[in-house]
Amino acid sequence: MGGKECWNVGVSAIVLSCLLLLCGVSEVAAQKKPVIRLGVNLDVTGYGAWLGEPELRAVQLFAEQINGRGGIDNYQLELVVYDNESNPEKSSTNAKKLIQRDKVAAILGTAITATSNAAKSVAQEEKVVTYSLSGSYEPSYADSFTFATWVHTSGMVETIYDYFAKNGIKRVAALCATDSTGQTWLDEANRSAKKYGFEIASERFNVKDVDVTAQLAKLKATNPQALIVGVSGAPNAVVAKNFNQMGFKIPYVTGHGNISDTFLKLMEGNEPETLLLPGAYYIVWRELPDAYPQKKLMKEFTEAFQKKFKKEADIYAVVAYDAARVIAEGVRQVKPEGPKDSQKLRDAMELMKNFPAVYGGTYTFSKEDHRGIKKDAALMIQVKGGKFVMAK
Amino acid sequence: MENTYLSQAVQFIFAGLTSGSIYALVALGFDIIYNVTLVVNLAQGEFLMLGAMTMISLHTVFKLPLPLALIFSTLIVGGVGILFDRFAIRPLKKPSIMLLILLTLGGSTFLKGVALLIWGKDPYTAPTFTKIKSISFLGASFSPQMLWVIGALVVISVVLWFFFERTLIGKAMRACAENPRAASLMGVNVKTFVMISYFLGGALGALGGMLIAPVSFMVYDEGTMMGLKGFASAVLGGVGSYPGAVVGGLVLGLLESLSTGYVSSIFKDILAFLVLLCILVLKPTGLMKHSDDK
Numbered sequence: 001m002g003g004k005e006c007w008n009v010g011v012s013a014i015v016l017s018c019l020l021l022l023c024g025v026s027e028v029a030a031q032k033k034p035v036i037r038l039g040v041n042l043d044v045t046g047y048g049a050w051l052g053e054p055e056l057r058a059v060q061l062f063a064e065q066i067n068g069r070g071g072i073d074n075y076q077l078e079l080v081v082y083d084n085e086s087n088p089e090k091s092s093t094n095a096k097k098l099i100q101r102d103k104v105a106a107i108l109g110t111a112i113t114a115t116s117n118a119a120k121s122v123a124q125e126e127k128v129v130t131y132s133l134s135g136s137y138e139p140s141y142a143d144s145f146t147f148a149t150w151v152h153t154s155g156m157v158e159t160i161y162d163y164f165a166k167n168g169i170k171r172v173a174a175l176c177a178t179d180s181t182g183q184t185w186l187d188e189a190n191r192s193a194k195k196y197g198f199e200i201a202s203e204r205f206n207v208k209d210v211d212v213t214a215q216l217a218k219l220k221a222t223n224p225q226a227l228i229v230g231v232s233g234a235p236n237a238v239v240a241k242n243f244n245q246m247g248f249k250i251p252y253v254t255g256h257g258n259i260s261d262t263f264l265k266l267m268e269g270n271e272p273e274t275l276l277l278p279g280a281y282y283i284v285w286r287e288l289p290d291a292y293p294q295k296k297l298m299k300e301f302t303e304a305f306q307k308k309f310k311k312e313a314d315i316y317a318v319v320a321y322d323a324a325r326v327i328a329e330g331v332r333q334v335k336p337e338g339p340k341d342s343q344k345l346r347d348a349m350e351l352m353k354n355f356p357a358v359y360g361g362t363y364t365f366s367k368e369d370h371r372g373i374k375k376d377a378a379l380m381i382q383v384k385g386g387k388f389v390m391a392k
Numbered sequence: 393m394e395n396t397y398l399s400q401a402v403q404f405i406f407a408g409l410t411s412g413s414i415y416a417l418v419a420l421g422f423d424i425i426y427n428v429t430l431v432v433n434l435a436q437g438e439f440l441m442l443g444a445m446t447m448i449s450l451h452t453v454f455k456l457p458l459p460l461a462l463i464f465s466t467l468i469v470g471g472v473g474i475l476f477d478r479f480a481i482r483p484l485k486k487p488s489i490m491l492l493i494l495l496t497l498g499g500s501t502f503l504k505g506v507a508l509l510i511w512g513k514d515p516y517t518a519p520t521f522t523k524i525k526s527i528s529f530l531g532a533s534f535s536p537q538m539l540w541v542i543g544a545l546v547v548i549s550v551v552l553w554f555f556f557e558r559t560l561i562g563k564a565m566r567a568c569a570e571n572p573r574a575a576s577l578m579g580v581n582v583k584t585f586v587m588i589s590y591f592l593g594g595a596l597g598a599l600g601g602m603l604i605a606p607v608s609f610m611v612y613d614e615g616t617m618m619g620l621k622g623f624a625s626a627v628l629g630g631v632g633s634y635p636g637a638v639v640g641g642l643v644l645g646l647l648e649s650l651s652t653g654y655v656s657s658i659f660k661d662i663l664a665f666l667v668l669l670c671i672l673v674l675k676p677t678g679l680m681k682h683s684d685d686k
Contacts, residue, residue: 047513178658208614208617209608211410213406215652215657233515234611237515237608241607266517266609
C-alpha cells in the first residue's frame with residue numbers, strides 16, 4: 001500500500017468515526033423514551049414501486065398514529081426505512097443491514113415476490129420476523145420466521161365456488177394463462193372443483209395472444225354456466241372482448257389481482273354482462289352494514305390516510321397497515337429489544353387469535369399458519385358502472 | 393347445440409385469420425425494409441406498438457375522430473421510421489449487415505423505453521372501428537374488426553404489388569436492393585429510397601398496430617412478441633417476398649388456432665413453431681420464394 005493510499009484510508013476513517021459519533025449523539029438526544037425499532041424493506045422505486053409506495057405510506061401513517069398516542073406501552077416505535085429498488089439483491093442486503101447494523105426487532109416488506117424471496121433466506125438464517133406484503137409469496141413453514149399477507153388463491157377460488165354453489169352453478173369453464181399466475185389458478189380451480197363436485201373444463205392461453213376465440217369455442221361446447229379467467233391485468237381485455245363477441249351470457253369471473261383502477265379503465269365498454277371478482281371486504285367497506293365488526297377500523301384508516309396523503313387508500317396500503325398492526329401487537333406483548341428477541345416476537349404472533357383486520361375478517365396465526373387470514377375475509381365483488389360493488 | 397363441429401371449425405379458422413393477418417402486416421413491413429437495404433429491422437414490432445399507442449392518444453387525449461387519428465398516427469410512425477434511418481442507420485461509417493441488424497435491435501429497445509416514459513406501464517385499448525358488437529356466420533361469431541384487419545391486408549397487398557411492379561419509384565426501390573451501386577449509377581438516389589423504405593416499414597407497422605388495438609390491448613412492450621411472430625411469418629413465406637409475407641402470416645395464424653382447437657392450447661406455440669421448423673428444413677427459402685429469385 002502506497003503512502004497516499006494510507007493517507008486516504010486514514011482520512012476516511014476519521015470522517016467515518018465523526019459521522020458515527022454524530023449519529024450516536026443524535027440518538028442519545030432522541031432517546032427520551034425507550035425505542036423499539038422496526039425495519040422497513042420496501043420496493044419504493046423500480047417496477048414494484050406502484051405497490052411499495054402506498055405500502056410505505058401506510059406504515060408511516062401507522063407509526064405516526066401509534067407514537068402520537070404515546071407509543072406502545074410508553075415505547076416509541078422507530079421505523080428504519082430502506083428502499084430495495086425492486087432488486088432482489090438489494091432486498092437481501094437491506095435485510096442484513098437492518099438486522100446486523102440497525103438491530104431491528106422485525107422487518108416489514110417486501111412488496112413483490114422476487115424481493116420477498118430474496119429476503120426470506122436472511123430472515124430464516126438470522127431468525128428475525130419478516131412480514132412480506134407480496135400477494136403470491138409463500139412463507140416457509142418449518143420453524144418459520146416469515147409471515148405473509150393476503151388471502152391465498154385457494155381461499156379466493158373457494159370464495160368463487162361458494163358463490164357458484166349458492167347460485168346453482170355446477171359446470172365451470174376455466175381459461176387460464178400459461179404464466180405462473182394462470183398455473184396457480186388452474187391448479188386451485190381444479191382442486192376445489194373436486195371438493196365442490198363441479199364439472200370443470202379448462203383451456204390455456206398465452207398472455208401475449210391477440211385472440212382466444214379458439215379456446216372459447218372449445219369451452220363453449222361444454223356448455224358452461226360460468227367462466228373463470230385466471231390471469232392478472234391487460235390480457236383480460238382480449239378475453240372479455242372475445243367473450244362478448246361470441247355472445248356468452250354467463251358470469252365472467254377473474255382473479256383478485258385485477259382489483260385496480262387500471263382494470264376498470266381497461267374493461268370500460270367491454271364489460272361482460274356479469275363481471276365478478278373475489279376480493280377483500282375492504283374494497284366495498286362503504287357498502288358494509290355498520291354491524292360488520294371491522295367497518296369502524298376501515299373507516300378510520302381510510303379517513304386518516306386521506307387526510308395525511310390527500311389520496312384514496314388502496315388495498316395495498318391496507319395490507320401494509322395490517323401487517324404493521326400485527327407486528328405492533330406482538331411488540332406490545334414481548335417488548336423485543338432487537339433481533340435477539342425476534343423469536344419471542346414470533347412466538348407471540350403465532351398465538352394471536354381473532355385480531356381484527358382492516359382488510360376484512362380476522363388474523364388467527366399458528367405455528368403452521370403464518371398467513372393468518374382466511375376466506376372469511378373475502379367476498380364476491382361485481383363491476384357495475386365502472387365501480388367495484390358487492391355482488392348480489 | 394346444432395352443428396357444433398362445423399361452427400367450431402369456422403371459429404378456429406376465423407381466429408387464425410385474424411392473428412394471421414396481423415402477422416402478415418408485420419411481415420410485409422419487414423420485407424419492404426429488407427428488400428431495399430437487406431437489413432432485418434428488429435424494431436418492426438415497436439412500430440406496431442407506437443402506431444397503436446399514438447392512435448389511442450390522439451383519439452382519447454386530443455379528441456381526434458378515429459379516421460383522422462389513424463391517418464396522423466400512420467404518418468407520425470412513418471416519420472419515426474425516417475428519423476430512425478436518418479439518425480441511427482445512415483450515420484454509420486462502415487455499415488455491415490450484422491452491425492445494422494444490431495442497431496435495429498438497439499432501436500427497438502430505445503423505442504420501448506421512450507414508450508414506457510410517455511405511456512407508462514398501463515395497458516390501453518381502442519374502440520372498434522365499427523359499432524356492431526359481433527357478426528355471426530355458420531354458428532361462429534367474430535368481431536367486425538376482423539373484417540377491417542383482413543380487408544386492410546388485402547388492400548395493402550394490392551397497393552404494394554402495384555407500387556413495386558408498376559410504378560417507377562417502386563421499380564427503382566427494387567433496383568436498390570438488387571445492386572445499390574448499379575442503381576446509383578443509373579441515377580437512383582439510393583439514400584432517399586432507403587429512407588422511403590423505412591417510412592413505409594414504419595407506416596405499415598403502425599397500421600397493423602392500429603388494426604389490432606381494438607381487438608386486443610397495447611402496452612409499451614407488446615410490440616416485441618408481435619415483431620417475433622411477424623418475423624417468423626416473413627421467414628416462413630420467404631424473406632423479401634410480399635406474397636410470401638401474406639401467406640406466411642396466415643399460415644402461422646391458422647397453425648396456432650388449429651393446434652389450439654384440435655390438439656391443446658398448451659402446445660399452441662410449440663406446434664406452430666415446430667411446423668415452421670419442418671417447413672424451413674424441407675424448403676429453406678420459404679414457402680413462396682424460389683431459389684432462382686435472387
